[in-house]
Structure formats: structure tokens, C-alpha cells
Amino acid sequence: MSESLLTEDEGVKALVAYVNSGSAIGPVGKGKGVGYSLMKSSPTSFSWSTAIEDFEGSDTPVDRYLIKIDRRTKEFITPEPIVLSERELVDAVLAATGQHLSSWTRFTDGSMSISYKVAVKEDPDVAYVVQIRHYGSVASMDAFMTVISRTISPSVLPIPPVYPIPGELVHQSTTGMGRQIARYMPGQVVLPIYAGLSHEERLIFVRKLALAFSACWEIQLPEPRLVGELIASNIDGHITLRVGPDRHNGLGGPFHSVRDYLRAYIKRCLVLLEKQQGIEEYKEKYLHRIRIFVETRLHEIPAIVETVPIIAMHADMGPHNIIVSNQTPTEIQAIIDWEFLESAPYASLHREMDMFFRENAPNGFGPEYERADELREAFWSSIPNWKRWNESEATQTFLEWFRFGLFMQPEYRPKELADEERDSFWAENIRVVEGMLDKYSPQLNEAINA
Structure with a gap:
């Protein structure tokens, strides 16, 4: 019976087709697409929060619906609006x-x-x-x-x-x-205004931001420290913390070893790369080599990464979740949306921290802000103990492997780009991937390039 059950990937394809048909929650007009998030998975059904969203975003809230599909019959149940009366x-x-x-x-x-x-x-x-x-x-x-x-x-x-x-x-x-x-909390989200701040304003902001990151990292975790979802429980005013399986990236766990966490993370990134559509040119050149590398080289992750501190983190602490003052945009009013709580190596926040040193870009890796080196120095010098860790061999080794997972799956590259833009769109993905293959698996590269 289980062999005939709808898989999650099949369910997503059916969901998108159902909504695009216009018969589910309304017509999908020009410049709009289907937004969805899995709410619940069971042996008999999948449920998603689903909406028709503008590609460029919208200033007004959109209507969201609960859409459920029976995994056995592959039939949808009538969508229900997700609202509070x-x-x-x-x-x-x-x-x-x-x-x-x-x-x-x-x-x-x-x-x-x-x-x-x-x-x-x-x-x-x-x-x-x-x-x-x-x-x-x-x-x-x-x-x-x-x-x-x-x-x-x-x-x-x-x-x-x-x-x-x-x-x-x-x-x-x-x-x-x-x-x-x-x-x-009155104020404005920092994401749409950060690029417009002066260099001096960004320096002030990143110093305060560093203290906020560090304060969270110093929260006492249960020992031994594990990698996974951080779960807090309040029992009659007494709050305890424990660590469960990783939910943010669906890695499983909890992990007793940083190396085990990195291996699971890189394997998960490979699965996402294999599923990614619209990047066939990249996959034809790199997927086979990446797959062999993941199958044969993850045991080579150096033991030194085990010393990277495991800390409490808001795993989505980017500029989209920070509210600043309307009058003084360097004043942080609140950090919001704490649904991604993790106990994890502090350096796994690399991408979130990097958002404050480089511009947004469709490829996920925009150009650095002018004098970005000064922004990084201001950030890390505000938290000197962590600066020492960030400069350590342990962290740099961790980041080498973590960034391999992070960059192995590129973003979709629009077909209408000019030649120069096409060449640069995947440049960082290619640099990181080829760097790892050259360093740890040169024989594989030589065999394939021969």
C-alpha cells in the first residue's frame, strides 16, 4: 500500500498545478505565482499554507488557504481560508x-x-x-x-x-x-533601507548587531551540547532548554558531533541540488562530481571543527527580521520571528551575518558594500572573544565545508541575461565547488576533465 502513496515532491507538483488551474483559490494573474509552505505531513495526507503571491512582493497582506491532499486517492480537499475570526x-x-x-x-x-x-x-x-x-x-x-x-x-x-x-x-x-x-513594535524593517544607509550609519548598526548576536550566543545550553532544534519549555515559570532533531533544514539528529552535523548538512544540500529545476547546464557539469565527492570524501572533515562553539541561535536573524527606529535607523527596536531556534555551531550563521556586508542579488551572493572590510572589522571587534574564534583555524575549516554545502546549489539563472551577467551569475558557486574538488578530490577532476 505504501508504494502507491503520494510522495511530498509529487504532492508539491500536484499542488502547484491545482492552484495554477485557477479552480482552487482564484486566478493566478500575470506577475504572480504560487507560494506554499508545508504545514503537516502524515501517512495519509499533506497540508500546505498556500497563497497567490506577487513575484515582486506586495505591500498588502495576501489571503492564505489551507490546502490538503489525500496521499492515497491523490485528491484535494476543498481549500479553507486561514484566518482568525x-x-x-x-x-x-x-x-x-x-x-x-x-x-x-x-x-x-x-x-x-x-x-x-x-x-x-x-x-x-x-x-x-x-x-x-x-x-x-x-x-x-x-x-x-x-x-x-x-x-x-x-x-x-x-x-x-x-x-x-x-x-x-x-x-x-x-x-x-x-x-x-x-x-x-513601531519602526521599520531594516531590509529595504539598509542599502541606502551611509557607510558611517552601517558601522554604527553592525556594532550594535554584533552585541545582539553575541548576547544570544552566550545563553547557557544544556550539557553535553548537541546540534539540533532548540526547544524551550515553561513549567510553572521555570524554563528549561533541550535539543531535538534539526527541523530548520530537516537534517535529523540531534547530533553529538559537529562533523556529523556537517555531513548531514552537505548531504541534504546535495538532495536539494538534485531536485533543483532550471539549472541543467550547471548540473550537467558539476552534479556527478559533487555526488561522488559527497559519497567518498566527507570522512575527511578535519577533527578540529569539533572545537567550534555550539551556541543558542536565532537561525534566521537577517535584515528581514530586525526592526529599527523610523527616526534613527541605526537604533535596533526589536528582533522578531524566533521560530527558527537552534543549538548549532555559531559559524553556521555565516550567510545571515554576511547579509550585512554585501548587497542583495538574485543569485544570492551580491557584491560587497563599499569598504565592507571595515564593516566586518567593526562587527567582530565589538565582540573580541568571538573575533578570535572567527579567525581561528577551527572556524575557517568549518566554513570551508559549510560553504561547500551552501553554494553547491545555485539559484535559477534567467535566460535573458547578457553574456557578462550569465558568466558572473554562478561565479561564486563554481569557485567554491571547484575549490573543494581541486583540494580534496583532484584525481576525480583530472579524470573527468581528461
Whole structure:
């Protein structure tokens, strides 16, 4: 029976075709595409949060729907809108804050959430954000954010105050969707404005950012330190931390070894490369060599990487999750969206940190900002203990292997690019991959190039 069950890849193809048909949740117009995120997988069904989204993004929230497919019959169940009714908002706000709803409106969604901004009768100067989350445990997020608020100064690592809804752990496990209530933090997301800051403003900002990263990294983890999802539990006000299987990248675990984590990460990156569509020219040249390398060389990861510190992290702490002041964009108001909590080697945040030193680009690796070396120096000099680690042989060796996984799968390259743009689009992917193959598997390169 199991052989005839729909796989996740087959389910995604069916989902996209179903929504593109226009019969599911409306027509998919020009400049729009299907956005989806897996909410639940079971032996009998897959469920996704699905929306029709603008390729260029939208200033207004989009309607999202729960779409479920039966893995046995391969038939879809009628889509249902993912919403909170006014009654549900009233009850949730009262249970969490003791206050009474006066008004509400849809608010800017996160990539893994649906948001409402609400006002209350008791205090017109206070607003809350109520979010429906299907990715990550809201109870764990609330508990971990409570740890931060109890132990770290808000001037160093500012977060929105959270107001746990009683019984939310059971509610989320039953419905598959959690509800989180946090104080609304005025300001602007740093992502769209960062490139427009002056060099001096960026220097000020990255120094503060470094302190925020470091403060999170210093949170005490249970021993022995494992690599995986960091899970927080609040039992009668006492918060404990434990580490479970990695959920962010679907690696399994938890891992007792940094090398085991790196091996699982690189193998997962290979799977994603094999599935990637629209990069056939790259795959024809590199996939076979990468596959052989992964099958035969991962035992060569040096033991020194085991000394890289395993720390607590917000694994998605990029510019899209940082709110800054409207008046003073170098002032961090809040770091938000803590659904990606991990216990992992600190250097695995390489890509998130690098976002503050280089421009956005469709290939995922934009040009560095002018005087980026000064930005990096300002960042690491603000946290000297971590600067020493970042310059260590252990970290540099870790990054060599981690970046191999990170860059082995390139982004889709548009066909209409000019020759010079085409040549540069995958340049960093090729440089990293060929560098590893040349260093650790030169005989393979020579045999294939012969």
C-alpha cells in the first residue's frame, strides 16, 4: 500500500498545478505565482499554507488557504481560508493580556505567519500583533523569548514582549496552528533601507548587531551540547532548554558531533541540488562530481571543527527580521520571528551575518558594500572573544565545508541575461565547488576533465 502513496515532491507538483488551474483559490494573474509552505505531513495526507503571491512582493497582506491532499486517492480537499475570526481574536487577547479588543486589522505577514494588528480598550497607546504560526512551536518561542527578557538587557538584545495564551501548546498540537501575541513594535524593517544607509550609519548598526548576536550566543545550553532544534519549555515559570532533531533544514539528529552535523548538512544540500529545476547546464557539469565527492570524501572533515562553539541561535536573524527606529535607523527596536531556534555551531550563521556586508542579488551572493572590510572589522571587534574564534583555524575549516554545502546549489539563472551577467551569475558557486574538488578530490577532476 505504501508504494502507491503520494510522495511530498509529487504532492508539491500536484499542488502547484491545482492552484495554477485557477479552480482552487482564484486566478493566478500575470506577475504572480504560487507560494506554499508545508504545514503537516502524515501517512495519509499533506497540508500546505498556500497563497497567490506577487513575484515582486506586495505591500498588502495576501489571503492564505489551507490546502490538503489525500496521499492515497491523490485528491484535494476543498481549500479553507486561514484566518482568525473577530471572536477568536477577542478570546485570545483577553486570555493572554486580560484586556478587551477594540479594533483589529490585517497586518504584514511573515514568511511563516499570518498577522493581525489589534488595539485594546484599556490603553489606546498600546497595540499588539496576533500571529497564526504553523512553523515551530509557539509555546517554545514564548518560553525562549522569556529567557531573553529575564537575562539580557533590552538595550543589547531587544525583543517584543510576548503574552502567552494559556493552553496554547495543546491548542497548536491539536489544530496544527499556533497563536502568538506580542507587543507591536513601531519602526521599520531594516531590509529595504539598509542599502541606502551611509557607510558611517552601517558601522554604527553592525556594532550594535554584533552585541545582539553575541548576547544570544552566550545563553547557557544544556550539557553535553548537541546540534539540533532548540526547544524551550515553561513549567510553572521555570524554563528549561533541550535539543531535538534539526527541523530548520530537516537534517535529523540531534547530533553529538559537529562533523556529523556537517555531513548531514552537505548531504541534504546535495538532495536539494538534485531536485533543483532550471539549472541543467550547471548540473550537467558539476552534479556527478559533487555526488561522488559527497559519497567518498566527507570522512575527511578535519577533527578540529569539533572545537567550534555550539551556541543558542536565532537561525534566521537577517535584515528581514530586525526592526529599527523610523527616526534613527541605526537604533535596533526589536528582533522578531524566533521560530527558527537552534543549538548549532555559531559559524553556521555565516550567510545571515554576511547579509550585512554585501548587497542583495538574485543569485544570492551580491557584491560587497563599499569598504565592507571595515564593516566586518567593526562587527567582530565589538565582540573580541568571538573575533578570535572567527579567525581561528577551527572556524575557517568549518566554513570551508559549510560553504561547500551552501553554494553547491545555485539559484535559477534567467535566460535573458547578457553574456557578462550569465558568466558572473554562478561565479561564486563554481569557485567554491571547484575549490573543494581541486583540494580534496583532484584525481576525480583530472579524470573527468581528461
